Amino acid sequence: MMSGQTPSGGTFRPGTPDPETSDPVAFDTVLVANRGEIAARIIRTLRALGIKAVAVYSDADEGAYHLDRADQAVRLERGYLDIDGVIDAALATGAQAVHPGYGFLAENPAFARACERAGLVFVGPPAEAIEAMGDKIRAKETVAAAGVPVVPGTTDLAQAAQVGFPLLIKPSAGGGGKGMLRVDDPAGLAEALASARRTAAAAFGDDTLLVERFVENPRHIEFQVMADRHGNVIHLGERECSLQRRHQKIVEEAPSPLLDEATRERMGAAAVEAARSCGYVGAGTVEFIVGDGEFYFMEMNTRLQVEHPVTEKITNLDLVELQIRVAEGHPLPMTQGQVRLSGHAVEARVYAEDPVRGFLPTGGTVLRYREPLMFGVRFDSGIAEGSVVGSSYDPMLCKVIARGADREQALRLLSAALSQLTLLGVTTNVGFLRELLAHPDVLAGNLDTGLVERHLDELVSTREVPHEVLAAAALERDLSRVGGTDPWDIADGWRIGERAWNTMRIGDAEVRTRAGEVAIDGGEPVAASLTADSAGRLKLVYAGVGHTYAWAKDGDVVWLGREGDTWVLKETERLDAARHRDGSGGDGVVRSPMPGTVLVVKAAVGDAVTAGQALIVVEAMKMEHTVSAPVDGKVTELPVRVGQRVDMDAILMVVEP
Structure with missing residues (x-):
């Protein structure tokens, strides 16, 4: 019985007991076939129940948070989708059951059957139930037969227009909204069906589609x-x-x-x-x-x-x-x-x-x-x-x-x-x-x-960086240099006669500092001081007002956080804002808009390209992003290849205007 729960009367709707499962068993060890917060959350409950938790991990997750929470961890050579690897890990560690978590193998009937064949309990529904509900068409038919109301629709694509507009096209085997398309009039129907079919085949290995009435403002x-x-x-x-x-x-x-x-x-x-x-x-x-x-x-x-x-x-x-x-x-x-x-x-x-x-x-x-x-x-x-x-x-x-x-x-x-x-x-x-x-x-x-x-x-806020944040970043630079024994290392602007200004560019702003003052973009000097505490916070007094920031450094990059807002600041040359938004710049340098893997390269060195032409596709965290040519010109540099991992703002290609 669940801890803290005491039934107090009432009766269950009768079902048909399974004689093979009438006598409960007690798990001693459970393998969690997932990662991250999913695995950590499940492990927390297992440990509270006195059940040993086995974690699995891929090479990309070595040293991950959830591994430290488990009693034992096993590396999966071929990643989290490796059914045989997960089963072998469970058997090798003496687990009686496998909890699949939220994703990966949780809705895979083949995995549920593999657990059963190996004598392991799959902590989830029977494979037949997964199959029945995993296919959107079959799921609708199953629940409709039980009297559950379903959205009007059809699987006969020739009759799609009969559903009425607007309508929604959905991959039958899909999930998470991938491949779903809204169509508002008959003119766009054929193209949308073809596009959805391609997406469904590529993402789920099944191009079967379901067309449903689109419910407005649902x-x-x-x-x-x-x-x-x-x-x-x-x-x-x-x-x-x-x-x-x-x-x-x-x-x-x-x-x-x-x-x-x-x-x-x-x-x-x-x-x-x-x-x-x-x-x-x-x-x-x-x-x-x-x-x-x-x-x-x-x-x-x-x-x-x-x-x-x-x-x-x-x-x-x-x-x-x-x-x-x-x-x-x-x-x-x-x-x-x-x-x-x-x-x-x-x-x-x-x-x-x-x-x-x-x-x-x-x-x-x-x-x-x-x-x-x-x-x-x-x-x-x-x-x-x-x-x-x-x-x-x-x-x-x-x-x-x-x-x-x-x-x-x-x-x-x-x-x-x-x-x-x-x-x-x-x-x-x-x-x-x-x-x-x-x-x-x-x-x-x-x-x-x-x-x-x-x-x-x-x-989505695109506000300018507040002056007090720029001041904190600039003073942090000076603060981080204090602490040595050599007074010549202290960037306080001291010189014979009077203190001089230290001038730097932080993002798009010109910031000048000297002892007790900050001036931004040519403005009047403002009284400012900064201290750091033992909890990793910066305390700024700017124009007589106090501000406290969470603070961290990564090389010459300063991270500041306050009330849910975060600023990433460094002393740098002026950057073109448009380039940082779409991954390309007017200078012909094409940069990655996110950390990820190069999926497609559509041009080679020496090729002539036109502004807006798709050049490279970068994939990260289930999302693809296409980077286009910023200008008309010729490709002069291509430092990346398909399959290469790249950092955010890494140079992908150079187009000579």
Whole structure:
């Protein structure tokens, strides 16, 4: 039975017990077939249950955060998708079960069957349930037969126009929004179908498409379901996941501010029937589109979701623990009537990405990381100071979850937690998240899946660097040189007669400093002083006002953070801002807009190219970015090749105008 849970009456809807699983077993060791915050979160529960946790890792993750949390770690020669490697690691370490986490192998029926053949318990649903829900067409047919409402649509592409416009094209085998296309009129239908088919074939190895009616201004609401091997299925309430960008969730909350109790009961019952329809076991999520007062089944994720902590916060349950107990063969420790929802919880996903540069993935080494200790706030993290964030995997660094007595308090607490989070060394979306949480429509609960894209310009700040931040960076340069015994090393501008100015360029600004004063871009000198404390913070007094910054250095680069904003500053020559936005400059130098791997090179030295012509494709963290020629000219340098890893702003090509 789950710790802290005591059933108090009620009856389960009867099912058909499996005689082979009627007697529960107790796991001694469980292998976690995932990485990062996913693996760290699962390992935390396993350790709390007294179960040994085995971690696996790829070469790119050697020394990763989750490895230190496990009792044992095994290297996978061919990476996380290597089914045979994972099975061999589980058997070699004496594991009785494998927890697949959220992704990678979690929704792979072949992996579930491989575990079964090896005598290992797969902590998840039967392979047949994964197959039934993994194919969007088959999933719709299965749940529709059980009476669950589905979005009108067709798999007969010749009849696609009959669905009505606007319509949505979806790869049947896809997920995460990849390959989904909206079509607003018949003129663009044929081209969109061809494009979606190509994307589906390349991404999923299956070009089967599904065409559905596009629901205008929809809300994305999902229900957490749990099922055991004895025929018992319940739901644990809903999560609102409407705040998305490019079909990827950003902020999730529970319960939804939209649903009343009657609608919640109807949707919850539909979610339970969807799970029953495929013989589900374990934790799963039934996702619905809600619009025009109706709800429709969208898909079922046959695994634990990234956003599951908000459900844990309002139910006081550990969903990983429930997964483990169900996998051991225990019946669910509660009935539907015993599920209680209390308070409100909101989660924000912190990504290694740069909103100002179109949310391109970033990377680097985590130089400073501090999670604030706040009542009602939880951090699920896969990083620590010294962690290297590369381009091989998903860019999510951590999740911040806040619970309040009501929605207003939860939102306020989450924003405060983000403002006090220190994460330097990797550019993140924390500032963007705080802007989103403060948006009037978000505060009012007027959500839909297009809200973020509609308001992107006002949510992404491109403000100039404040003068006090420039002053802190300039004075930090002087401060870092103090401490030697030679007075001639001190950059205080001393000379006979009076102190002179030290002049430097930081980004686009000219900054002059001398003892006790700073002048920026030719302005009047302002009184300023800077000190560092033992906690790694800089304390600036600028024009009589105090400012405190989180602080880290990487060579000659200074990282400063305050209230969710981060500045990366160095003494440098003036840089062309347009080049840094799109990876190319008017001087003909083509640079990488993000750290990643060169996927395609479309020109060679000596080739003539025209401005705007696609030259190189760089891939990182599941995202491809095409870099174009900045000017008409001839390619004179090509220092990279296909398959080469490159850093952000690395020179990819030089075009002589």
